Amino acid sequence: MKTTSEKNADIQILRAIAILLVIAQHIRSRLPTPQAYHEIFDHVTFWPGVDIFFAISGFLICKTFFRDMQTSQTKTSAIKSFWIRRVARLLPAVVFWGVTSIAISFYTSSYPNTNPSLVAKSALTGILGVSNIYWASCVQFALECGSADYNAVTWSLSLEWQLYALSTLLFVATGFRKGIIILAAISIIMSFLPSPSFSFPWVFRPQAFVIGALIFLIGTEKSKALNPSANIALLFTGLLICLLSPINIPQPFTVPAISVGAGLCLYSTLGGSSIPPLIGGFFSWIGERSYSIYLCHLPMILFSREILNTLSLTAPSNINFFIGIVIATALIAFMSEASYKFIELPFQRKLSNRRPEINLATQQTTTPQL
Template identity: 35%
Template structure:
């Protein structure tokens, strides 16, 4: 979930839409919510927001790698510089929020560093980039990964690990293969993923945790964006229709086609966002851009804030208030305020400032070389 290096505001707005979809799904079962919200999950699905992020990342990583190669050539230095930027772009915020997860978990469980046998593997898999492997093994095989308030906060990191793994695949492909062969490799990965089994409960199959389709299609889009530009008047309808299909996709397609269709639609939405602004205009558009720019930090912090608020209200109010409409409104208001503040600080400190520092250091390094 990387910052768009050319600052395409529509792509930032797409990130805003994607993270709002993710949050809508993640509040379920963690705050006492009205019946209409709970009922909505019988008719819609919103977990596809992750695939929008993956399509954007695939496009941007392909663009970044090819830009670096055109400037500095295919060499070890160029490859290492790419990974140095990725590490400094993503890891500081992740490390900080992992520490916050430990603190909030301790508060929620009323003991410092609770259940090390469960917490330690969660931390290791998160920081070492194999959280999707760890989680898939647990969920597919129905193995408990710890209490909900502990494992929940680390649950979001599965997709970050998947992105790291896809960065490795795409970077090795682009640096070792020709442009045409690397695209063939991306297509092969997409086609191979279609052979993986799936069912109605998507996250009980490995394809949920290792879905490369949207990312690879985003990368392929970069190579062909000049040839497949969507007519300007059709771009907004494409985004709207695709998002509507996302919501009702389990009822429109058989289980085996759900993730492939979501991957294809994520790439279509990405294509629609490239060109003159259609999503980032007006008050709503600017709000989506603001959220999208902070989407990585929002993604990292929102579960911790949900559990912190839920536990705080639960132990400091009556059960009747906690489960009342007033309690829900209070918790949602606190969530919006705290998430906005926390993600903004995280974005400014761990993302923007560190990016500037890394750029300065790399510029000095290139000058000395």
């Protein structure tokens, strides 16, 4: 397999699009939302931004672990190298924002179902990588778990870690091609299970991740052959499928349809330079910080809501909503930058000093010989 150091700006931009979709979903009702914004959700929903992240992860994790298998002396050392980097890359920010969510829960006393002890419990499940199991159990068994709005976003990170574990074990045991085929078979079976929000099939959904893995298996040369206009058209098609499927595709095919849309979005970016630089500069900044933004955006939205409550600006209206968005945007931008600069980057630099070639967002891949 050949790699180059050419930066793939489009994947960073896709990360930015995904996190903006997630935020657009989560500001609803948490800020003083006017009726016009609520009505948007009669036609589209934005939570499939998470599935776009899953597709990106499936592709990039397969690529980096394939490299580890090629460069490590033993399979054990490949797994060890992979997991040391994953834990060092992801866990520090999860710990920080888990602790921060607990602190914020003491301040946001006006928010319903706020219980700092329960927020601490859910933060711990995120740190341990079982948040998806925890929150599905809370919903399905009507457990007393408090508000999910402080740190329940960690459910998707827990799912990713679980998929990393399953994937790496399969790849070591069977090889990449057979391992991805097994993952695809599991995804097909799960695609026939109804998956309403926070059901167990919903929080264990592997489909978009596996589509990303399949794209890795196929390779990127065909995507590179598409011209920029074709890639942008493919990106918009994928986004439309993602946004429209929750409203228009019945169970159990909602998640599979979203996953196909997420796969199209990913495939459109693999050429690496289809999106105009004027747009890409701003979106690249967001994409680089998308992990910290994902972890911090809900606590910052709740913090913004408490500020509005103090100012008696919580009545749903256009002006209060706008003020809330301005405050939340400023807090998210500042805190995600701090998280990226002082938590993410130091660990990335340590890893770069150990293995200079590590840069998941900038590598390109040709069709692998698996």
